[in-house]
Structures are given as structure tokens and as C-alpha cells.
Amino acid sequence: MARMKFFVDKNRCIGCFACQVACSSGHEVPVGIKRRKVITLNDGIEGKEVSMTIACQHCTDAPCAQVCPVKCFYIREDGIVLHDKKVCIGCGYCLYACPFGAPQFPRDGAFGIKGEMDKCTMCAGGPEETNSEAERELYGQNRISEGRVPICAAVCATNALLVGDESEVSNVYRKRVLTKNANVNLSNMFI
Numbered sequence: 001m002a003r004m005k006f007f008v009d010k011n012r013c014i015g016c017f018a019c020q021v022a023c024s025s026g027h028e029v030p031v032g033i034k035r036r037k038v039i040t041l042n043d044g045i046e047g048k049e050v051s052m053t054i055a056c057q058h059c060t061d062a063p064c065a066q067v068c069p070v071k072c073f074y075i076r077e078d079g080i081v082l083h084d085k086k087v088c089i090g091c092g093y094c095l096y097a098c099p100f101g102a103p104q105f106p107r108d109g110a111f112g113i114k115g116e117m118d119k120c121t122m123c124a125g126g127p128e129e130t131n132s133e134a135e136r137e138l139y140g141q142n143r144i145s146e147g148r149v150p151i152c153a154a155v156c157a158t159n160a161l162l163v164g165d166e167s168e169v170s171n172v173y174r175k176r177v178l179t180k181n182a183n184v185n186l187s188n189m190f191i
Contacts, residue, residue: 002165003060003079004122004144006153007173008052011180012160015040015051019152019161023055023120026151027140033104035120036152053152053161056081056102056120064094064103064119072117079166080124085116085138092117122163123150 015038023029023036036055042048058081065073065081072087073094094117095103106115125142128135135142143150153163162169 002167004058004164005079005166005169006055006057006122007162007169008054009160009162009173009176010050010052012158013038013051013053014158014160015049016157018155018157019053022151022155027121027123029118029140030106033106033118035102035104035118037101054100054102055152056098056122057100058120058122063097063099067093067097069093074127076124080122080144082121082124082126082139083117083119084127085118086127088116090115090117123148123152 017038020034020036020038024034027035029035036053038051038053040049040051042050058079060079062073062075062081064083065071065075069091070087070089072084072089073081074084075081090105092103092105095101095105102119104118106118121139123141123143125131125135125145126139128138130145131142141151143154148154149163153161162172
């Protein structure tokens, strides 16, 4: 079975925040939760600014799943890492294990109680019945079940955010690199 993956082409990302806004509004996530974040390195330094979007990378050997004491994480056959909010106890272990900062906590409760963790679902819903009201309320849209790409990739105007089967995503990026190198080599011939 195909393994779904995200890839961000930093050479194409323009830091427009469309993916971040589309994800937040499309899934109606609470204020303060960002399933997808746009970050800019070297902000304001001309020629050195680099923007990219980051979210759960749906790791093959997900560290969040390895440290969860209640085993609320599960990895689907297609490689999408999901979690069950009804099982989550909000301990935060996943947050510390994730190198991408994907797990998000509402942090609004009595005495700073974290509450149930939220994260990117790659628009694949959760353990509730597919496309049910309960699934939508807890996890947002389930675009994958409808045969559509995640909303973040759908709105990316520069096609910097690639999503799909890992071999297809790799092939698209490989073609981009080869095309870019071919253009560079051709321009060098005429200098």
C-alpha cells in the first residue's frame, strides 16, 4: 500500500500563510492551535530569508506514538499517523518527543491543564465513523476519504507543499531538481 507523506519545497514557499489559514479555518480548530505553521528563518535579512510550512510529518516510526503512555496514537496502513482524543490524557509526552512540534494543546483550563492533544491529521479524520458529525467535530474534514488532497496542499499557490504517495512526491521533487539543474547548465553554456 502507498505511504502518504508531506514534502515542503523551501525553494518555492513564499511564506504567504495560506496553508496555515486554510487548515485552521477548514478544520475549525480552536484559537491558539496551529496544526500547520509557517516559519521564516533569517526574517528581514535580504537574500537569506527562507520560509517553510511545518506540521506533523506522519513519521514511519513516530516518536509520539512510542512515548504515549495510553497508546492514543495509531498509524494507518497508508502511513498517516492519527490519534484518539477520547483516549488522550494530555500528558504532553508526545510534544516533547516530536522533533517538529506537531502536537498542540489548548492550554486553557483550570490550573493550566493541557487538555486533549490536537495535531495535523493530513485531513484523514480520526477513529470515529468516517465523515460522521462526531469525526468532523473532533478532527475536522476528512478530505482523504473523499479522494481529495489535504486542504493545506490544495491552497498552495506555488505548489511548494507536496502531499501524496511517498514515491510520487519523491519523483515530483526529483524532476524539479533535474529541471532546475538543466536550466542552470544551459545558461552556463551561453556565458
